[in-house]
Amino acid sequence: MGNALMVLGTSSGAGKSLLATALGRIFSNLGYDVVPFKSQNMSLNSAPSIEGGEISRAQYLQAIACRKKPSVKFNPILLKPEGGMRSQVVFMGKPIGSVSARDYMLSRKEELFRKAMAVLDELKEKHDLVIIEGAGSPVEINLKDYDIANTRVMLHAKAKGILVTDIDRGGSFASIVGTMELLKPEEREAIIGFVFNRFRGDASLLWPGFEYLERRYGKPTLGVIPYVEHRLPEEDSLTEFPRVKGELQVQIIRLPHISNFTDFEPLHWANGVDYVTRPEELRGDVIILPGSKNTVEDLLWLRREGFEDAIIDAHREGSFVVGICGGFQMLGEKIVDIVESKRGTVRGIGLLPAKTVFEKTKRTNHLSAGVLWEPAEGMAVEGYEIRFGRSVSKRPFSVINAINGAKTFEPEGAMGERTFGTYLHGIFHNFAFTEAFLNFLRGEKGLEPISIEGWSIEEEIERFARVVEKNLNITTLINFFNLSNLNSKFYKYCQIL
16 A cells, blocks of 8 residues: 655645646656546646546646656546536546536535545555645635545545645745644644745745744644746646737637636747737737637627627738637637537637537547648647537648547648637647747748747656755655655665755
């Protein structure tokens, strides 16, 4: 039976996801057979698992850090907000229904919790270490009795807990004390120490606070993680949508049900992006319709709020228009949906020669494709798809040549006059494509071409993990676990320490 280490936070956005990611890579580098786990995550940024299901982007990233293929076992319950206090419930990668927050809390949670704990037991049985990520705060008084993502998981797994706080926000010592005071005695006992995240300054100035916490709770501060600029996706619950105007004005419409907006991070890094919320703002060099959790409802919102006419006017005046997944579907001629919105046939915006029909089976796959769009024609790209819709077009954007590594030949997406749409989430993480895309637009504007330096998620994980390892007391963590089953590489590390 393996061990379990749980990363809890004093709030949402405290840094749990990335700390769990870094710990996964640190222990994997030491020779541990380590896997991530989060019983329940609420996120609109999902990714395909090895089984063909959906998991959150956070656990997908953590799986990569642990050098494991992303599995639905790492995130058994995924809640995808639909608006109006309702969420789609995804269990073990597959949608099982849409429920209100109240109905879910009072009816489905306990059943799914028991099943999720059975998955956690299996992971502990098969691996040396499970790194468990909590959710939000573990001590919200109105929610604690219904919470299936924090201390109940820690106690079930007999895990040791780390409590992390974001010191960049301020009030971190008070947040730790408040959290510890609201924990039950057995929960407080399971906590082994504290981590201060995103610190800017001289950590020695914090020592009076560390000493106070140790006197009060008998728990040490395990580390102070400095503020680190990185390119790893953050948990999306507290995402601030950037409004940066670069040399090119890249505008992304912030849909009510926007999803998988991590697609546009490379555009932000290379140029800057501006998430717009009013139709009168649309005047960009490029206008992007992102993915959507509810495509037809967001299309009708665009129409109702005046965005549709603004998109068409901007396109007529020279703006290039791009649609990703749901945004691609909206830009087509029509959508037939009796699955998601159940509204039947709905007219699209009409800038792309494509028609979409929603089917009951969701496609969740890793894709390799060859681009047909002329400025990047023949370029090999990779991405992933998560969609109910099936679209046909006489002018596809690309040809899928492999699905989950299996060879195929399948046209996808569509091209129109100064517009294209694609199902390839992550298309802009292909840096050669992004460079070609931006330089095409820059050339039209009379700007000099740019070069985009490529990087990999692996490199970013390693870089971030090295910072965490340097500033975290790994020795203390090691001492809390039974080392008898670990390999010699881990023993060697312990002896060096």
